[in-house]
Amino acid sequence: MIRIRYAFAAALVFLTALGAAAAETPTLLEGATIIDGYSAHAPRVASILIEGGRIAKIDDAIAAPAGAIVIDLHGKWIIPGLIDAHVHLTEGKRSEIEKMLARALRGGITAVRDMGGDDRILIGLARDTRLGDIDGPDIVYSALMAGPSFFKDPRAVASALGAIAGETPWMRAVTPQTDLHAAMLEAKGIGATGIKIYANLPATEVARVTAAAHEAGFRVWSHATIFPATPIDAVRAGVDVISHTPLLAWAGVKSVPQTYDHRYDIDYAALDLHAPAFRTLFDEMVKRGTILDATNAVFEPREAGHTLPGAEARFRFATAATKMAHQLGIRVDAGTDSLFLPKQELPLLHHEIEILVADCGFSPAEAIESATRINAGVLGIAADAGTIEQGKRANLVVLNADPLLDIRNTTAIDRVIKDGRIYEASKTPPSAH
Secondary structure (H helix, E strand, O other), X not given: OHHHHHHHHHHHHHHHHHOOOOOOOOEEEEEEEEOOOOOOOOOEEEEEEEEOOEEEEEEOOOOOOOOOEEEEOOOOXXXXXXEEEEEOOOOOOHHHHHHHHHHHHHOOEEEEEEOOXXXXXXXXXHHHHHHOOOOOOEEEXXXXXXXXXXXXXXXXXXXXXXXXXXXXXXXXXXXXXOOHHHHHHHHHHOOOOEEEEOOOOOHHHHHHHHHHHHHOOOEEEEEOOOOOOOHHHHHHHOOOEEEOHHHHHHHHOOOOOOOHHHOOOOOHHHOOOOOHHHHXXXXXXXXXXXXXXXXXXXXXHHHHOOOOOOHHHHHHHHHHHHXXXXXXXXXXXXXXXXXXXXXXXXXXXXXXXXXHHHHHOOOHHHHHHHHHHXXXXXXXXXXXXXXXXXXXXXXXEEEOOOOOOOHHHHHOEEEEEEOOEEEEOOOOOOOOO
């Protein structure tokens, strides 16, 4: 009975998404400098015609259709709508989540990937933001799988409120006896598009979950170390994305804790990223096309207020590992683990991409690509979003200053466009950088 109910819910999401609301009046954006999301492409000054919520044409000069809204954007810049590849949305009441989503949209975020929450809430939010019933980014979300011992975690208990953590379609405890085919069907039924492998699983079960998920058509998003499974175990199992650069540290030690509770019990200052174990890991990631979901900003002590011993060394290791991965050709997505930090007006993603440039060796164009084109691929929405191209949805951010000159100018938001609808910007700094 559970499978039938959740399968119906997934079908409802699919059908309603096909009719997603978009602005009906054609809009012509004239004369902006377009940064299309491909770091190898030079920016160009051109106009964009939006019809039916999609980009109908990009050209040097476009005649405005009858009745079109014409907006002069000479002296401004346009980038694709930003995508946060790692958030957790379902802490708090739905009314508060809706306010946060509206702020995120006005802060330039047009899509997010939720990496482990209450899918009963997310299924409704995903529908409503996609249809334009509430303001907010599109939402792609996962079903979480972990070892039984993980589900004592209070966050897991909260995300299964009213049910038993580890026994729901969106939060499944995995043992060698688990029927993974049935678990994947139930995850599909609740509308998940990815499986997140979280914690407290051995390498054999990580491989079994990954194979079953891929067979069911899911992407697999995994913590870099799953405890006791290591980063190299996850990569060799074939996961698509590994999350949190501090968790890569366990590739460089001989003994890995059995549980996630001890995830930061390591001397980061003593680690050598040039050691053979790290090179083996990175080479395997290059070979398999594994994406690194870095989430550096949430580990920055001055930004996130961390007081744990070794926080500075952990952050330095994280950014150095991200820099090395990037230099070796590993794709890095831009995720935050926290859409906003307390007292922040703008989404944390802006600071995440600033760190990619300031500390990890990215050019501004590469950092923007991580937060747009690469993230769209991670979410599975690249056919529709992530770059500024004819036929794609009109998800755009208009800026008052050049982000290629200074990546912090992604915060100089003039307006945000989602599905052709124009939204006022969140409060931004008084002047561009």
